[in-house]
Amino acid sequence: MDIDIIAEDENPMLHRTDVRFEITHDEATPSRLSVRDSLAAKLNKDSAEVVVHELDTKFGMRKTVGYAKVYESPDHARDVEQEHMLDRNKISADGEDADEADAEAEEA
Numbered sequence: 001m002d003i004d005i006i007a008e009d010e011n012p013m014l015h016r017t018d019v020r021f022e023i024t025h026d027e028a029t030p031s032r033l034s035v036r037d038s039l040a041a042k043l044n045k046d047s048a049e050v051v052v053h054e055l056d057t058k059f060g061m062r063k064t065v066g067y068a069k070v071y072e073s074p075d076h077a078r079d080v081e082q083e084h085m086l087d088r089n090k091i092s093a094d095g096e097d098a099d100e101a102d103a104e105a106e107e108a
Helices: 032-042 074-080 083-088 098-107
Strands: 002-011 016-024 050-057 063-071
Touching: 002 032, 016 032, 016 074, 032 050, 032 063, 050 083, 063 074
Parallel strands: none
Antiparallel strands: 002 016, 016 063, 050 063
């Protein structure tokens, strides 16, 4: 999976950058979480600071165009984003990443 940034727009009022990107992939459309993690790595951010809003793949194509919001901190993301977008991106509202919360629940 190869990610190319198409456009970045600063939004200082909400402490974020709006990012449009294009993904070239070999198999099926990648999952939202794998895109979030890859985009966070490309932008040198923590994955809890990246909220993927859209992934659009045209039928039969190996390219996906997407839209994400990259926040300065996970707290800013929790303050601004709607609950369902946080759930889709596995960012919990109480301050820890949902994957970490699941792992801790399994250990208990």
